[in-house]
Amino acid sequence: MIVSPTRASDRKARDEYWSSHSTSDGSTMAEKRARGASDDSSDEDEPIKTPVGAGGAPGAADGVGKRDELSKAWMDEAEDDEEEEDAEWSQLANANGKNGETATPSAHESKRTPRFKRLWTTVEKEPWNTDAWMALMNDVQTFPIDEAREYYEKFFELFPSTGRWWKLYAEHELREKNYDRVQEIIKKSLMQLRCPHMDLWIFYLNFTKVVKVDVAIASNDEEAIRTTHQLMCDAYELAVERVGGSIHAAPLWQSYVSFLQESRDPQAFLAVRKVFHRAVMVPLHNMDAIWRDYEKFERSIPNNEALAQNFFKVFRQKFDAARAVLRDRKKLYDAINLTVLPVPASKKNMRAEVLQMNEWQKLLAFETGNPERLESARWKSRMRFTFELFLSVNRYTPEAWYQYAAFENEAKDPDAATAVFERALEALPDSSLLSFAFADHHELRGDVVSAKAIYEKLIKENVSALAYITYQRFARRALGAKGLNEARTIFRRARKDERDGACSHHVFAAAAMLEFYSDNSDAGREIALKIFELGLKKYIHEPDYVLCYLDFLGHLNDDNNMRSLFEKVLAVMPPELSRPIWDRYVEFEHTMVANGGDLATVAKVEARRALAFPDASHVEIKGLLSITHRYSFLNLRPPSTSDQMFLDKYGVGRRTQVSALEDINGESGDGAFNGALTSGFDITSSGFDSDRPIPGPPLPDFLKEFASLLPLHQPWNGPIADVEHIYRAMLLVDFPPRSQVEFMAQQQQQAMLQQQQAQQQAQQLLQQSGGDDGEGLIGVSNKRPANDIFRARQQQKMAKLA
Numbered sequence: 036m037i038v039s040p041t042r043a044s045d046r047k048a049r050d051e052y053w054s055s056h057s058t059s060d061g062s063t064m065a066e067k068r069a070r071g072a073s074d075d076s077s078d079e080d081e082p083i084k085t086p087v088g089a090g091g092a093p094g095a096a097d098g099v100g101k102r103d104e105l106s107k108a109w110m111d112e113a114e115d116d117e118e119e120e121d122a123e124w125s126q127l128a129n130a131n132g133k134n135g136e137t138a139t140p141s142a143h144e145s146k147r148t149p150r151f152k153r154l155w156t157t158v159e160k161e162p163w164n165t166d167a168w169m170a171l172m173n174d175v176q177t178f179p180i181d182e183a184r185e186y187y188e189k190f191f192e193l194f195p196s197t198g199r200w201w202k203l204y205a206e207h208e209l210r211e212k213n214y215d216r217v218q219e220i221i222k223k224s225l226m227q228l229r230c231p232h233m234d235l236w237i238f239y240l241n242f243t244k245v246v247k248v249d250v251a252i253a254s255n256d257e258e259a260i261r262t263t264h265q266l267m268c269d270a271y272e273l274a275v276e277r278v279g280g281s282i283h284a285a286p287l288w289q290s291y292v293s294f295l296q297e298s299r300d301p302q303a304f305l306a307v308r309k310v311f312h313r314a315v316m317v318p319l320h321n322m323d324a325i326w327r328d329y330e331k332f333e334r335s336i337p338n339n340e341a342l343a344q345n346f347f348k349v350f351r352q353k354f355d356a357a358r359a360v361l362r363d364r365k366k367l368y369d370a371i372n373l374t375v376l377p378v379p380a381s382k383k384n385m386r387a388e389v390l391q392m393n394e395w396q397k398l399l400a401f402e403t404g405n406p407e408r409l410e411s412a413r414w415k416s417r418m419r420f421t422f423e424l425f426l427s428v429n430r431y432t433p434e435a436w437y438q439y440a441a442f443e444n445e446a447k448d449p450d451a452a453t454a455v456f457e458r459a460l461e462a463l464p465d466s467s468l469l470s471f472a473f474a475d476h477h478e479l480r481g482d483v484v485s486a487k488a489i490y491e492k493l494i495k496e497n498v499s500a501l502a503y504i505t506y507q508r509f510a511r512r513a514l515g516a517k518g519l520n521e522a523r524t525i526f527r528r529a530r531k532d533e534r535d536g537a538c539s540h541h542v543f544a545a546a547a548m549l550e551f552y553s554d555n556s557d558a559g560r561e562i563a564l565k566i567f568e569l570g571l572k573k574y575i576h577e578p579d580y581v582l583c584y585l586d587f588l589g590h591l592n593d594d595n596n597m598r599s600l601f602e603k604v605l606a607v608m609p610p611e612l613s614r615p616i617w618d619r620y621v622e623f624e625h626t627m628v629a630n631g632g633d634l635a636t637v638a639k640v641e642a643r644r645a646l647a648f649p650d651a652s653h654v655e656i657k658g659l660l661s662i663t664h665r666y667s668f669l670n671l672r673p674p675s676t677s678d679q680m681f682l683d684k685y686g687v688g689r690r691t692q693v694s695a696l697e698d699i700n701g702e703s704g705d706g707a708f709n710g711a712l713t714s715g716f717d718i719t720s721s722g723f724d725s726d727r728p729i730p731g732p733p734l735p736d737f738l739k740e741f742a743s744l745l746p747l748h749q750p751w752n753g754p755i756a757d758v759e760h761i762y763r764a765m766l767l768v769d770f771p772p773r774s775q776v777e778f779m780a781q782q783q784q785q786a787m788l789q790q791q792q793a794q795q796q797a798q799q800l801l802q803q804s805g806g807d808d809g810e811g812l813i814g815v816s817n818k819r820p821a822n823d824i825f826r827a828r829q830q831q832k833m834a835k836l837a
Contacts, residue, residue: 128397150174162193165376172200180211194376196427197225198232205238217242225277233283233425236274240290243270264298268306275313280417281424282364285321288314292328304336312346316353318361318407326354360406367401370394377430392434395425399438415446433459433466449480455675465497483513484825494528497690503529504545511549519553522546540580543570551587563587576608578615585619594629610647624664642775660685 050571068165088481147155157164168190175186187204194200201224208216221239248267251259271291278284280404288310295307302757319325329350333343371394380388402421405414429435443452456473463469470493477486490506503525510521526546529538547566550559567584574580581604588597601620605613621644624637641661645651659681672679733741773781 064579074215074731093729096614101497135666163378163381165378168194169657172203176203176207180207180213194430195228196230196430197376198230198427201230202235203233205235205242209242209422224426229277229423231278231281231427233278233281233287236278237286237290240267240270240274240287243267244294247496260299278420278421280317282318282320282361282368284317285319285325288317288319289328292332292765304332308346312350315350316357317369318357318364319359320365322354322358331532337836355406358832362400363406367398369393371398371428373424373428375428376430377432379431388432392429394434395429395435395499399425415448415774418446430462433463433469436462436469437472444476449476452464452476467493467497467499467502470497474509478509478513486513498532498534500529500539500541503532503542507546507549511553512516519638538572538656540574540577543574543581544583547587548583551590575604576612581608581618585623589623589627592629593695596667597623597627617647620644621664640828660687663687664751 103221116357132493151174152169154167154174157167161167170240171188172190175183178186187207190200191197191204205217205220205224208220221235221242224235225239248260248263251263271294274287275284275291279287291310292307292314292784295303298306311325311332314325315322315329330343330347332344333339336343379382389746399421402418407414407417409417422435422442424807425435426439436455438454440455440459443449445456453476456469456476459469460466460473471491474486474489477483477489486509489511490502493502494506507522507525510525511518514521523546526542529542533539543566546708547563547570549567553559554562568588570580571584581600585597587598588600601616601623604616605620608616617640621637621640624632626632645657645661663682666673672682
């Protein structure tokens, strides 16, 4: 609910409230204004932590449509008997701005420092430079609102889903007491753009409370108090439905409870209890504090101990389950960045965008699994909240919009999906893929008229050959008996469209094949042939178009026309473009001729192909490599080792199809002939098998010893070490000082020397003992004792047995 101040006489009370009311950073609005008037605005410009916001799409849960209608009524509410007073209030606010509260244009100009001018020049040249925008908007915070407003509007033209800056914009207008503009900002950001920003929603509730509830209380009008109380409750319910599932929504729930506790109704504790019961089941940061507040609330009710204990027993289990979900959800939210400004995709940031998209997919998969086991309506609301959050930082990502719309269709809410597609095309009006998907959405619902309107709009505003081709397919498919004639009309429009990219050779090929597949009679084939011949007059130098024409003739087994087309095209096509045509010619003569072909003819075509590329190496044009295409099929290779080594030597790999001649370096130009489309080999970009070691030149003598110490050249298929992890672990190890290490090394070296000396002395003693006694020490150790008790007992046993 967003309402206008109803009485000009209440302005002083409102101003006093906002002067004393604390903002999100703990300061009062008066302090904010004082800091804004000073040159040093660092406190005011301090970045506000962006919480995980929330949102929803039209048609959320049961009753959502009613709430949306109610919120719209709040937005437009203006009592007839107060219109004059509202006009007076607006005049007073405007007069206040004209009487010196805003700076003059010259003063505005003086505020624009050289730094600010440089930043503005940067964002004009680089509209998606987010760093420059953030620095510039921080400076704008210090400007009078009349000057700052144009910069806010330009900023929101690019970044309309950034809830944090909508809140700062509203606060800036509020500092200047422009209450009507504050209402407009909230209406656009929350109700139209559905920004999922928690602080913005709380700002909206506080603003509504001041301009409506507090005014009613000050008037001591009981009827007005009851009415505004109910309106405020509905506003809280709308906020809870939109963003109440956020893990950062604890302040919202606490604010709701506080508002209900301020009610004069003696039965208000029942409403407070219901809100507490809902809040303790939501996974929230600081949910332990909410549980403590709930316990305190139940114990504060007289004669409620037994009922309180029963409630505690029931809801404690649900609270613990929600806390378990919070742990899993928090891990997923920690991996995503919710503070970035949404920008179109670029190659520069492609890797980071892919990583973030993967993290978002994990979060969406988690929420799709319904970890809280919510009923259908609440689960849909939770999913919409997550998708709105997804879009807040991926506004210019088509995939984000499509997934949101696909969810709505799966949730059996096609109207909500339609609304998502409409928002998507507002954000990305030049996205052909989203337009095609939107048209398919209408076609699946049976709304062919709406689908056709999308194609017409796309061709009018963002024409492309792909748009014409897709439109032809749609017409043939969806318009029934007149579909083929409609497709022909679209083809004629494309041929007459002189805009860049409107009609290429692709349009001719698509139209011809559509005619061929739409009519199995000779008439269909004749029309297709005429279209191909018509396009050939203009696109005879396009290899892709010629190949498509050849494919069509191949379906007809029309050998004569195929040979005629080959000769006609090769006579005029430049050699640098004709390589795939030559390959197809060889393939045709070898495998596609109706009567089986003639090897002599194949050899002649191969020879002509070799002459067309005189710079190719001998092995490619006359060696065995030049005819391997004859002996291949799909991915089959000769079984012998020598044949496979030969193919590996020239980098001929396994493939199911080959498109063109490629050289060993993988570049277009002179290179080895890889054969036909049915060939099993081609000259790959690697040149050699990566697993086979390639011997290099002989090493000089001074490197041979070093090379012998290196590990063998073998491909590594084991786990890859995490270098960053090892580096961080080494930083945490408490290595001893260098002096201690050297001392330990010396001790170890001395111990080794002593051990070697002891071994040498023992060896000398052994040698000396061997010289004095024939048997030596070894002989003495092996000599039997004089009285061997063991052997004596054995002899006694043997004697008894004998």
